[in-house]
Amino acid sequence: xxxxxxxxxxxxxxxxxxxxxxxxxxxxxxxxxxxxxxxxxxxxxxxxxxxxxxxxxxxxxxxxxxxxxxxxxxxxxxxxxxxxxxxxxxxxxxxxxxxxxxxxxxxxxxxxxxxxxxxxxxxxxxxxxxxxxxxxxxxxxxxxxxxxxxxxxxxxxxxxxxxxxxxxxxxxxxxxxxxxxxxxxxxxxxxxxxxxxxxxxxxxxxxxxxxxxxxxxxxxxxxxxxxxxxxxxxxxxxxxxxxxxxxxxxxxxxxxxxxxxxxxxxxxxxxxxxxxxxxxxxxxxxxxxxxxxxxxxxxxxxxxxxxxxxxxxxxxxxxxxxxxxxxxxxxxxxxxxxxxxxxxxxxxxxxxxxxxxxxxxxxxxxxxxxxxxxxxxxxxxxxxxxxxxxxxxxxxxxxxxxxxxxxxxxxxxxxxxxxxxxxxxx
RNA sequence: GGAGGGAUGGGUGAGUGGCUGAAACCACAUGUUUGCUAAACAUGCGUACUUAGAAAUGGGUACCGGGGGUUCGAAUCCCCCUCCCUCCGCCA
Numbered sequence: 001x002x003x004x005x006x007x008x009x010x011x012x013x014x015x016x017x018x019x020x021x022x023x024x025x026x027x028x029x030x031x032x033x034x035x036x037x038x039x040x041x042x043x044x045x046x047x048x049x050x051x052x053x054x055x056x057x058x059x060x061x062x063x064x065x066x067x068x069x070x071x072x073x074x075x076x077x078x079x080x081x082x083x084x085x086x087x088x089x090x091x092x093x094x095x096x097x098x099x100x101x102x103x104x105x106x107x108x109x110x111x112x113x114x115x116x117x118x119x120x121x122x123x124x125x126x127x128x129x130x131x132x133x134x135x136x137x138x139x140x141x142x143x144x145x146x147x148x149x150x151x152x153x154x155x156x157x158x159x160x161x162x163x164x165x166x167x168x169x170x171x172x173x174x175x176x177x178x179x180x181x182x183x184x185x186x187x188x189x190x191x192x193x194x195x196x197x198x199x200x201x202x203x204x205x206x207x208x209x210x211x212x213x214x215x216x217x218x219x220x221x222x223x224x225x226x227x228x229x230x231x232x233x234x235x236x237x238x239x240x241x242x243x244x245x246x247x248x249x250x251x252x253x254x255x256x257x258x259x260x261x262x263x264x265x266x267x268x269x270x271x272x273x274x275x276x277x278x279x280x281x282x283x284x285x286x287x288x289x290x291x292x293x294x295x296x297x298x299x300x301x302x303x304x305x306x307x308x309x310x311x312x313x314x315x316x317x318x319x320x321x322x323x324x325x326x327x328x329x330x331x332x333x334x335x336x337x338x339x340x341x342x343x344x345x346x347x348x349x350x351x352x353x354x355x356x357x358x359x360x361x362x363x364x365x366x367x368x369x370x371x372x373x374x375x376x377x378x379x380x381x382x383x384x385x386x387x388x389x390x391x392x393x394x395x396x397x398x399x400x401x402x403x404x405x406x407x408x409x410x411x412x413x414x415x416x417x418x419x420x421x422x423x424x425x426x
Numbered sequence: 427g428g429a430g431g432g433a434u435g436g437g438u439g440a441g442u443g444g445c446u447g448a449a450a451c452c453a454c455a456u457g458u459u460u461g462c463u464a465a466a467c468a469u470g471c472g473u474a475c476u477u478a479g480a481a482a483u484g485g486g487u488a489c490c491g492g493g494g495g496u497u498c499g500a501a502u503c504c505c506c507c508u509c510c511c512u513c514c515g516c517c518a
Contacts, residue, residue, distance in 0.1 A: 048476070058497095058499040059445095059499080061498050
C-alpha cells in the first residue's frame with residue numbers, strides 16, 4: 001500500500017511511475033485518493049474541535065459537582081448534548097471516508113522504480129544476462145515427467161489418489177534429492193548471513209494483509225474456513241510478518257532471514273501442457289530469503305540477493321538467465337523484480353525458478369514495520385525484499401532433464417555430498 | 427471440548443468513574459561528578475492523525491488486547507470477540 005503522504009507530495013512522480021505498468025491508468029484513482037484524504041482531514045479537524053469542547057465542558061461539570069453546584073452543572077450538561085449529536089455524525093462520516101480511502105489504496109499497486117522497463121507482458125522483460133553451461137541433448141531426450149517415471153522418482157498418479165492433481169509424491173532418490181536441495185539451499189543462505197527460521201505454515205488474516213495476499217488475492221490461497229487460517233503460498237508471508245507492528249532500531253539492520261517451507265497455491269484456472277509434471281503444482285517446496293533494510297540500501301541489497309541466487313544456479317551447473325521484469329509483468333506489491341529462469345533442455349523452454357523483489361515501503365506500510373535511527377526522530381518505514389533461493393520443482397525438472405544420459409542421470413558435483421549418491425539409474 | 431483467572435507504555439507493575447497519557451521500579455539516552463569501568467545524582471524517554479512554525483518546538487484529538495454500549499465524563503461499569511494462563515478431557 002502506498003503512503004498517502006507520499007502520493008500527496010509526489011503526485012506527478014507516482015503517476016508517472018505507475019504508468020510503467022501500462023495495463024491501466026491509475027491517475028483517476030490517485031486523484032480520488034487525494035480527494036478522500038482531503039475530506040478525511042477536514043472531517044477529522046472539525047471532529048477534534050468538537051471533542052475538545054466536550055472535554056472542556058466535561059471537566060467543568062466535574063468541578064461543579066465536586067463543589068456542590070449541581071444546578072450549574074446541569075446547565076452545562078444541556079450544552080453537551082448538541083455537541084454529542086454532531087460528533088456522532090462526524091464520527092460516522094469519518095469512518096466511512098476512511099473505509100473508502102483504504103479501499104482505494106488497496107487497489108493501487110506499487111509504483112515501479114524508474115529503471116523498470118515499460119511493457120505490457122513477459123515478452124517485454126529485459127534479459128540482463130545469461131550464465132551457466134550450454135546444454136545440448138539428443139533427440140531422444142525425455143522431459144522430466146518421463147524421467148521421473150522411468151527412475152521412479154516422482155509418482156504423480158499416487159498424488160492424485162491421495163489428494164488430487166498438483167500434489168506429487170516423491171519417492172526413493174526423488175525424495176532424497178528434495179532433501180538434498182533443501183539442505184544445500186539452506187546452507188548456502190546461512191553462509192551468506194541469513195538467519196534460519198522455521199515458521200508456521202498457516203497464517204491468520206492480518207498476516208495475509210500484511211504482505212499483500214489479502215484482501216484481493218484470497219483465491220490464490222487455501223483457506224481453512226473453520227479456523228479462518230490460510231495455508232501459506234510462500235514463506236515470505238510468515239517470515240515478513242515476524243516484523244509486523246515492529247519498530248526496529250537502526251542497529252538491527254540488515255535483517256536477513258531464510259526459511260524452508262512447503263508452499264500451497266490454488267492456482268485456479270491453469271491447465272494443459274504448461275502445467276505438466278513439475279511445472280506447476282499446488283504444493284511445492286521452497287527456500288525463501290527475506291531482508292529488511294534501510295531505504296537507501298534496498299536497491300544494493302536487491303542486487304546482492306540476485307547475485308546470491310545466481311551463485312546457486314552456477315553451483316548447480318544449470319543454464320540460467322536473469323530477467324528484469326517490465327512494468328506490465330511486475331507483481332502487485334513490487335517496485336522492481338528480477339526473475340531467474342533455468343533452461344530446460346528437454347522441454348526446450350525457460351522455467352522461472354526465482355523471483356526477487358524490492359517492495360520498498362509497500363509491504364512495510366501495511367505491516368507498520370518501521371525503524372528509528374540517530375537522525376530520524378519519528379519512526380520511518382523500512383524497505384522489505386524477498387526472493388526464492390530457490391523453488392525446488394523446476395530446479396529438479398531442469399536437473400533431471402539437462403543431466404540425463406542413455407543410462408541414468410548424473411548429479412552436479414555440489415549435490416553429491418548432500419544426496420549421498422552420484423547418479424540415478426534404473 | 428468443559429471450568430476458572432487474566433490482558434495497562436521496551437520490561438515488571440500500580441491504578442475500580444473526573445485531578446491518569448497513565449505512579450513506581452527496571453531498561454535505555456544525555457549530562458554532572460570521579461584515573462578508566464562502575465557507582466551516585468540530574469534530566470529525558472510511546473504511537474498515530476492534525477494544526478502553527480523555516481526549524482527548534484508548541485497546541486488539539488485519539489489510543490491502557492480488538493469492537494460496541496452506558497455516562498456530561500471510562501484504563502476503570504456493561505456486552506461481544508480474540509489471545510494468554512491454570513485445572514480437567516483428548517493427543518504427536
